Amino acid sequence: SSGSRGEALKEKRTQILSRGLPKQKPIEGVKQVVVLASGKGGVGKSTTAVNIALALAANDSTKEVGLLDADIYGPSIPKMMNLKGNPELTPKKLMRPLKNYGIACMSMGFLIEETAPVVWRGLMVMSAVEKLLRQVDWGQLDYLVIDMPPGTGDVQLSVSQNIPIAGAVIISTPQDVALLDARKGAEMFRKVHVPVLGLVQNMSVFQCPKCKHETHIFGADGVRDLAKTLGLDILGDIPLHVNIRETCDSGQPVVVSQPQSDAAKAYLKIAMEIVRRLPVPPA
């Protein structure tokens, strides 16, 4: 009958369309993956990813945390975590992550010369991302934080199609153009069925160290409005403090070097909010 033929045709079409797509498979040893994304460049994904990874470990010392820098073109994590050098290979030919402050890290930055650009088309990028995900000896991790590059393209698609993601956190500054991209970022995760845990408002306000006058350099409250429109929570608000950038530039992120500072406290709170919203981890 035409009904069952229609069904068979539909199933065949789905089969053909999904041929060639990677099968989603968890990374061995990693319990939960949290991705930090934005859509917009330069809003502080890497800075936040580094401090959140450290905050997750600081909030609960029994948890093992890893940090994967998926920004193939502009890997910032090595500098921020004060790590350098090529990864060793284990007997099983997996790359051993570099560790600092108790966090296991992997980045394209460890595999290339610091001054060499990665001028690759999407297909090569997919294969590099696959290596960074699967050919690393992560050991047993409670959380793997993945720092995404800006945009909504190959890397984001490859990561979400390859591994199950427990939740995504979207970072934005208050400017219109950043919010517009953050919205696209949220939509992208919706398309690939990754739950969005909430938004983080970064660079929210600047306080002059001399006269304490506050200036909203990049606008005000835009992220709150976007969160409301998208029905998402704000996980936290990070002010524009010079010490955040200074400590990252010197490879001593504020959560470990100035744990009593307002900035560190903001990150610790956001890490707590992330854990609250994650599903119960697998045993």
Place this chain on the structure above:
Amino acid sequence: SFLPERSNLAGVRHILLVLSGKGGVGKSTISTELALALRHSGKKVGILDVDLCGPSIPRMFRVQDNDVHQCDSGWVPVFVDQDKSISLMSIGFLLEKPDDAVVWRGPKKNALIKQFVADVAWGDMDFLIVDTPPGTSDEHISTVEALRPYKPLGAILVTTPQAVSVGDVRRELTFCKKTGLRVLGIVENMSGFVCPHCAACTNIFSKGGGEELARHAGVPFLGCVPLDPQLSQSLEEGRDFIQEFPKSSAFAALAHIAQQILDGTSQPSS
């Protein structure tokens, strides 16, 4: 066979790319302000926005709701005002809703970029500014390849002063060398913030990194642009910063950058 003289870019006198490597350093901002400053010097300018994932240009001119029309030679670029002295092309105009996400892999992006370069009826203009996304990926490779027959003037590289930005821009310089793209100079953006209340200057994103990179790499340094809330605000509102805020802290720097570009092109071409 292909003839650059008969193409849609035949009437464009100079093509320049705005690159970075790092995201969020102000490429679109600098592209926009450069276009406005060149317009104020009496030039006709176009901006081609090849950032397909995060097209910021339409919003910066407050024309994000405009549509693109077709003509015999291809797409008609969107004019910013009645004057028709600034025209734009961006994927932002082609989306059904401005908030639609473009989640494409490389080959699809390449196809659209080729169309943007070949099928937009730019007409006669003095400068076409090409605003790019961060990185050194499909968009950049395709754009440089597609523009090669038209011999672009060169590239302006934008960075913020901090180490992670400078690192990415250093890689972008290598990209330019590899692809034979002349570097017109480096702009150090978000270089210092002057408190509107007490005038104390804080180097939120550090200072001097861009200038040092230019010196190290042997390329011209076009100047430092400070963090200026009036600039951010005028971009949010799609206003003409160059016209409306001539006393603002970023104005002098932006005007100086435009002047150096003009000076560079007023020499007889070799």
